[in-house]
Amino acid sequence: MSDQDFVRRLPGAAAMAGRGRLVRIRLDPLLLAALLAIIGFGLIVLYSVVGGDQALFTNQLVRMGLALVAMVVAAQLDPRLYLRWAPFVYAGGLLLLVLVLVMGVRVKGSQRWLDFPGLPRFQPSELMKIAVPMMVAWYLHERPLPPSLKDIAVALVIVAVPAGCIVLQPDLGTGILVAGAGLAVMVLAGIYWRWIAYAAAAVAVAAPGLWYLLQDYQRQRILTLFDPESDPLGAGWNIIQSKTAIGSGGLYGKGLLEGTQSHLEFLPEAQTDFIIAVIGEELGFVGVLFLLGLYMVVIGRGLYIATQAQNTFQRLLAGSLTLIFFVYAFVNIAMVSGLLPVVGVPLPLVSYGGTSAITLLASFGIIMAVRPQRAW
Amino acid sequence: MALFVVATVLVMILVGRLVQLQIFEYAKYRTRSDENRIQVEPLAPPRGLIYDRHGVLLADNRPQLSLSIVRERVSDFDALVGELRALIDISDGDLADFGRRLERRRRPYEPVALKLVLSEDEQAVLAVNRHRLKGVEVTRQLVRNYPFDSLFSHAVGSVRRVSEQDLQYLDPVRYSATKFVGRRGVERFYENSLHGEVGYRRVETDAHGRVRRELEVNRPTAGQNITLHLDSRLQIAASAALGQRRGVVVALDTRSGGVLAMVSNPGYDPNAFVLGMSSQQFASLSQSRDTPLFNRAISGQYAPGSIFKPVVGLAGLASGAVTWEDEIDDPGYFQLPGQSRIYRDWNWSQSNTGGQGITNLRRAIYRSSNVFFYDLATRLEVDELAAFAAQFGYGHKSAVDIADASEGLLPTRSWKLEVKGEPWYPGDSVNLGVGQGDLLVTPLQLATVAAVFANRGARVRPRMLLASDRPLSEFDPPRPLPRVQGPSADDWEQMVDAMEDVVHRGNQGYGNNGTAWAYIGRDIGYRMAGKSGTAQVVEIKQGEEYDEEELDEYRRKHAWFIAFAPADDPVIALAVLVENGGAGSSVAGPVAREVLDAYILPQLAAR
Numbered sequence: 001m002s003d004q005d006f007v008r009r010l011p012g013a014a015a016m017a018g019r020g021r022l023v024r025i026r027l028d029p030l031l032l033a034a035l036l037a038i039i040g041f042g043l044i045v046l047y048s049v050v051g052g053d054q055a056l057f058t059n060q061l062v063r064m065g066l067a068l069v070a071m072v073v074a075a076q077l078d079p080r081l082y083l084r085w086a087p088f089v090y091a092g093g094l095l096l097l098v099l100v101l102v103m104g105v106r107v108k109g110s111q112r113w114l115d116f117p118g119l120p121r122f123q124p125s126e127l128m129k130i131a132v133p134m135m136v137a138w139y140l141h142e143r144p145l146p147p148s149l150k151d152i153a154v155a156l157v158i159v160a161v162p163a164g165c166i167v168l169q170p171d172l173g174t175g176i177l178v179a180g181a182g183l184a185v186m187v188l189a190g191i192y193w194r195w196i197a198y199a200a201a202a203v204a205v206a207a208p209g210l211w212y213l214l215q216d217y218q219r220q221r222i223l224t225l226f227d228p229e230s231d232p233l234g235a236g237w238n239i240i241q242s243k244t245a246i247g248s249g250g251l252y253g254k255g256l257l258e259g260t261q262s263h264l265e266f267l268p269e270a271q272t273d274f275i276i277a278v279i280g281e282e283l284g285f286v287g288v289l290f291l292l293g294l295y296m297v298v299i300g301r302g303l304y305i306a307t308q309a310q311n312t313f314q315r316l317l318a319g320s321l322t323l324i325f326f327v328y329a330f331v332n333i334a335m336v337s338g339l340l341p342v343v344g345v346p347l348p349l350v351s352y353g354g355t356s357a358i359t360l361l362a363s364f365g366i367i368m369a370v371r372p373q374r375a376w
Numbered sequence: 377m378a379l380f381v382v383a384t385v386l387v388m389i390l391v392g393r394l395v396q397l398q399i400f401e402y403a404k405y406r407t408r409s410d411e412n413r414i415q416v417e418p419l420a421p422p423r424g425l426i427y428d429r430h431g432v433l434l435a436d437n438r439p440q441l442s443l444s445i446v447r448e449r450v451s452d453f454d455a456l457v458g459e460l461r462a463l464i465d466i467s468d469g470d471l472a473d474f475g476r477r478l479e480r481r482r483r484p485y486e487p488v489a490l491k492l493v494l495s496e497d498e499q500a501v502l503a504v505n506r507h508r509l510k511g512v513e514v515t516r517q518l519v520r521n522y523p524f525d526s527l528f529s530h531a532v533g534s535v536r537r538v539s540e541q542d543l544q545y546l547d548p549v550r551y552s553a554t555k556f557v558g559r560r561g562v563e564r565f566y567e568n569s570l571h572g573e574v575g576y577r578r579v580e581t582d583a584h585g586r587v588r589r590e591l592e593v594n595r596p597t598a599g600q601n602i603t604l605h606l607d608s609r610l611q612i613a614a615s616a617a618l619g620q621r622r623g624v625v626v627a628l629d630t631r632s633g634g635v636l637a638m639v640s641n642p643g644y645d646p647n648a649f650v651l652g653m654s655s656q657q658f659a660s661l662s663q664s665r666d667t668p669l670f671n672r673a674i675s676g677q678y679a680p681g682s683i684f685k686p687v688v689g690l691a692g693l694a695s696g697a698v699t700w701e702d703e704i705d706d707p708g709y710f711q712l713p714g715q716s717r718i719y720r721d722w723n724w725s726q727s728n729t730g731g732q733g734i735t736n737l738r739r740a741i742y743r744s745s746n747v748f749f750y751d752l753a754t755r756l757e758v759d760e761l762a763a764f765a766a767q768f769g770y771g772h773k774s775a776v777d778i779a780d781a782s783e784g785l786l787p788t789r790s791w792k793l794e795v796k797g798e799p800w801y802p803g804d805s806v807n808l809g810v811g812q813g814d815l816l817v818t819p820l821q822l823a824t825v826a827a828v829f830a831n832r833g834a835r836v837r838p839r840m841l842l843a844s845d846r847p848l849s850e851f852d853p854p855r856p857l858p859r860v861q862g863p864s865a866d867d868w869e870q871m872v873d874a875m876e877d878v879v880h881r882g883n884q885g886y887g888n889n890g891t892a893w894a895y896i897g898r899d900i901g902y903r904m905a906g907k908s909g910t911a912q913v914v915e916i917k918q919g920e921e922y923d924e925e926e927l928d929e930y931r932r933k934h935a936w937f938i939a940f941a942p943a944d945d946p947v948i949a950l951a952v953l954v955e956n957g958g959a960g961s962s963v964a965g966p967v968a969r970e971v972l973d974a975y976i977l978p979q980l981a982a983r
Contacts, residue, residue: 187379241412247398247401247405247408248402248405249398250399251398251399260409260413260580264412264413264581266583284398285395285398285399288394292387292390295387296383296387303379303383334390334393337393339390339393
């Protein structure tokens with residue numbers, strides 16, 4: 001496919017303009033509905049968690065509004081712009097990451113934020129969650145697919161440099177997610193499964209070496225995963241309490257505002273990373289299942305849009321952004337329920353916190369922009 | 377498409393995990409979640425109050441502020457102690473005690489006492505700085521209070537802080553919130569009833585151990601209030617009569633045996649055990665030569681001296697060894713046939729070698745002739761005398777509800793053979809006749825003896841408890857004691873008359889007055905019967921003169937007096953001991969008179 005094809009179809013799009021406002025302003029109704037449902041669900045749960053703290057709830061409401069605006073704006077842009085801007089966004093992001101390492105603001109032992117006068121404090125690593133897959137897609141979109149070993153090597157460098165910078169902050173969680181986003185593009189590009197298998201084998205062999213590179217607290221998190229009871233008041237506390245919260249919710253939960261684990265502060269980070277435990281406790285198995293269902297709708301729709309994309313770049317970009325969203329949700333829930341080590345990954349669109357919501361909804365804007373107008 | 381399948385599979389893994397946690401292991405996590413938040417806090421029952429016979433509070437409870445630390449909430453203990461010390465006084469002893477308490481078995485997040493007694497000022501300072509003192513709690517609890525301080529220390533006893541050893545025999549559930557346990561006296565004997573039943577409350581706590589909500593309260597049952605025979609006015613009079621002297625006053629209600637007053641000097645302030653005292657303070661109490669922690673009234677064992685004579689006299693009458701008419705010539709000393717050893721009369725001295733002259737039993741009592749009883753005792757079989765004396769309470773415990781009372785010692789032939797490995801010598805009988813030798817009694821026993829004379833042979837058991845709202849588990853109504861067997865009614869009356877002479881026989885000329893008349897009998901307004909006693913503490917060698925001035929204070933003779941009044945219809949009987957006080961009549965007699973006056977005169981005035 002080429003840009004020419006796209007131009008040719010424009011009249012068709014104009015012809016369909018009358019089918020509805022949403023289409024005219026280029027939004028995907030199904031995706032939008034599912035996203036709004038998740039956001040609404042998340043706000044309800046957040047309201048329960050923060051209890052009387054109106055300020056916190058209002059903050060989140062405003063952030064979600066901003067994020068939705070970002071999504072709408074991103075959806076209106078011509079997808080060709082993303083292709084053209086990809087290298088610049090990537091290079092700019094990389095520059096900011098270096099700046100973070102040099103002059104970033106240090107909070108809780110890691111240096112993740114940039115604080116320019118007159119601008120709100122922001123986290124450049126969030127930008128890279130979109131910039132990296134965009135850049136990898138840009139690099140691969142004109143090359144023969146499945147990619148050659150040399151192309152894969154170049155793509156790996158594109159991924160590794162920013163991911164490395166982020167890990168140095170140190171922010172292992174985001175680093176892995178950024179790397180995952182880049183790798184997702186490669187997988188979508190049709191990389192041979194056996195190469196993935198080889199890589200996995202290599203990682204397994206290198207694992208003992210990696211062990212020494214991890215920080216103490218990171219090692220502790222992995223050890224805790226296998227035996228949380230070994231340190232019930234220290235590192236194991238979080239995971240024991242989150243499992244207890246989820247388990248004690250049972251089938252239907254204790255009811256909104258009735259979760260003892262979260263309201264009595266047994267559950268740490270209840271409104272941020274561990275919010276799924278609150279859902280499990282207050283709304284039970286049914287509540288979690290409902291949220292998982294919404295996530296599956298979003299992912300299914302995202303992947304469908306990717307398959308309908310008009311060129312390789314768009315397909316890779318939309319696909320990888322959807323995959324990243326899935327990885328977020330999966331890693332968070334697996335971590336809180338004790339299947340994966342505790343890494344700082346919020347539950348997408350539900351956890352309290354603005355930056356990731358803006359990144360996520362912006363990426364869905366891009367996916368919607370990619371959506372061919374004739375589809376549907 | 378393949379990716380969607382992969383995603384679906386991964387989601388199914390999550391769903392599987394949720395099914396495991398929320399459905400299969402639901403019960404486990406539900407329990408764990410409840411255990412997390414629900415704590416059961418025991419609630420200490422208020423200790424039962426102790427009243428005297430007129431409803432005066434002898435022991436009650438008052439609120440006490442103390443400073444506790446929730447160790448789990450304190451990350452840097454040393455820094456916290458530094459901050460606290462800048463605000464209030466915390467001694468090294470407090471810290472050492474805190475360390476020991478921390479070692480004991482306890483629930484997580486249970487506050488551990490650091491400073492037991494906080495003043496209101498200290499509490500105010502802490503309240504102002506509360507935000508800086510995480511994990512510090514000021515708690516208010518009810519503690520024992522003894523309004524009369526040391527006055528009733530030996531009569532009512534005291535509580536002490538529950539120790540690790542106590543926890544080995546106390547019911548751990550019942551005492552889970554209890555900080556003090558009855559240690560001495562009534563507090564100890566009626567511990568079970570005074571303690572009450574522990575309550576609890578189930579509370580919801582957050583992860584920091586703070587109580588958020590009360591889920592259920594099961595109030596503790598207060599301990600039983602008890603009323604004692606003690607009469608606080610009489611106790612005050614008895615204490616005042618003794619003054620600073622070491623000694624004892626035990627007064628009994630003659631009809632019931634109820635203890636009306638029990639003073640053992642010196643006493644101690646039982647409140648000190650509640651507030652806590654330093655180890656030096658405790659050492660000075662427990663190691664003092666004056667033994668303030670020792671209850672002389674029930675545990676002190678002394679020779680009764682001449683107090684024993686009326687018992688010997690009645691034994692002689694009962695056995696026929698003597699009659700009221702029999703007379704001897706008392707030359708001032710006594711010798712056993714064929715022995716050179718001389719047993720002297722009490723008033724013998726180098727300058728006065730004469731005796732009491734012609735003496736019958738009555739004169740032998742009011743003049744307290746030693747020679748008469750030396751002679752009489754040698755004519756009595758010792759085991760019969762002992763058996764007779766035992767009926768008065770000698771040599772065994774007859775008290776109903778007095779723990780730790782001593783038995784005293786009533787020597788017999790078999791006792792001497794067993795313990796001393798010697799046969800009974802006639803000289804032992806001579807000594808026993810005047811209440812010396814191996815015979816030992818407690819002041820409580822002598823008060824009981826006085827009550828038996830007052831009742832003309834009817835025996836009573838000393839008792840503390842007068843009344844309680846409900847029957848007490850500790851109180852097992854004892855069998856009533858039989859009357860003293862042997863003497864006739866006339867013997868009892870004559871003996872009481874002889875004991876009245878001790879106090880009232882006066883103006884008869886030198887050597888013919890009752891021994892106590894000059895000291896207490898001149899101006900008495902009611903009939904009082906009594907007997908003096910002067911007990912040797914150290915043996916006086918043959919040929920030596922007892923010189924009070926030269927003897928170390930603690931080796932001087934003990935002064936005894938027993939009495940009851942009014943003689944015809946007695947209501948009170950007592951025993952007075954003044955340790956190392958000297959002569960019974962002149963030293964202990966006035967104490968007895970003062971106490972009896974305090975009890976009898978208001979009753980006479982009321983009539």
